[in-house]
Amino acid sequence: MSRTAGELAAGADPARLNAELRRSGLTPEQTAAVLTQAMLRLKARAKFGDLAMSLLFTPAGLEQATRAGVAARHAARFRDAGCTRVADLGCGVGAESIALLGAGIAPLAVELDPLTARIAAHNLGVAAAHHRKPHPEVRLGDAETLGPGDADGVFLDPARRTAGHSDTRRVASPSDYSPSLDFAFALADALPTGVKLGPGLDRELIPDAAEAQWVSVDGQVVETGLWFGALARPGVKRSALLLRDGTAAELSASADSPDAEVRTRGEYLYEPDGAVIRARLIGKLAHQIGAGMLSDGIAYLTADRHIPTAFAQPFRILEELPVREKELRKALATRGIGSLEIKKRGVDVDPAALRTRLKLRGSKRATLFLTRAAGAHVALLAERVTQRGLPS
DSSP, X not given: XXXXXXXXXXXXXXXXXXXXXXXXXOXXXXXXXXXXXXXXXXXXXXXXXXXXXXXXXXXXXXXXXXXXXXXXXXXXXXXXXXOSEEEEETOTTSHHHHHHHHTTOEEEEEESSHHHHHHHHHHHHHHHHHHTOOOOOEEESOHHXXXXXXXXXXXXXXXXXXXXXXXXOBOSOGGGOBSOHHHHHHHHTTSOXXXXXXXXXXXXXXXXXXXXXXXXXXXXXXXXXXXXXGGSOTTOSEEEEEEETTEEEEEEESSOOOOOOBOOOOSEEEEEOHHHHHTTOHHHHHHHHTOEESSTTOSOEEESSOOOXXXXXEEEEEEEEOSSHHHHHHHHHHTTEEEEEEEESSSOOOHHHHHHHXXXXXXXXXXXXXXXXXXEEEEEEEEEOOOTTSOO
């Protein structure tokens, strides 16, 4: 499979590889399995790096697996808290347990699905050999029945999709998570516990005792992490962790940060990272960069001068254009703008459909913000500001 994946990565024709595998004596089913794993391994490199080429996956398992860099940060919390045996309840294909091994911690993995458990066992064997550690066992069964055993820490990544290995869908209610949130939060009363949940988690479900951290990778919010006991940092209840191009930046506070005051539009507009928005730390960010809200309840900030920050993308506002579509199309044509990034908040518009209707022509590029300023609809033409030494 590794050779097949390597050939696919080099641009080999899948049909040719299919024929070669069949000629080598594989059945159609075996050929399909080899090609599927090869393609999954290539896709998995974005999450697991080169190690992916030795691991096994299912489509659903890969989609739900934690990125290696994020899982390593989870494992570091357990290591720093002094944990030596951590129960990974609902281990999936083993991403978190692999990271625990890398941190010198013995994982006690539990998985409900038999096929996924076998895949996790293979993957942990690969990781254990890499780190010269004993091969961890993967216990097959219901995490709520098997429990954490003799672990001194617990990590849970409750399944938030229907059962299966492909074509799964998200469950509608947190009450349908597996293991359940009630089970996870009960464990947190007894042991240092981490719970990985989706970035859109209903904040009303966050227990008072938890540190809640929203994680953004390359501009995409990928998870909400809830940390309890020795895994939670003193004085931190809300944080936004941004990982981009090998760098990390974090904004944290002891509570939600009240939004800044609305102010008149300045020369610059800041678009906060989604993790900052979900952590409700826009007000703290605004204070750091001397900005105010462009409009009440809308997550755009504005300022008179540019102060570099890792937590928001700054734009220089070039001018305000007409809001009416016919006049807007004419204004963009006059300025020769043929490539237009459209961003919107607080207005009901489909950017893709609008871009088509604008019939753009020209060689110039720009960004258009369709939003509200002090409550009124505005169309702001802007350009991105490159921040030296910071990811853009």
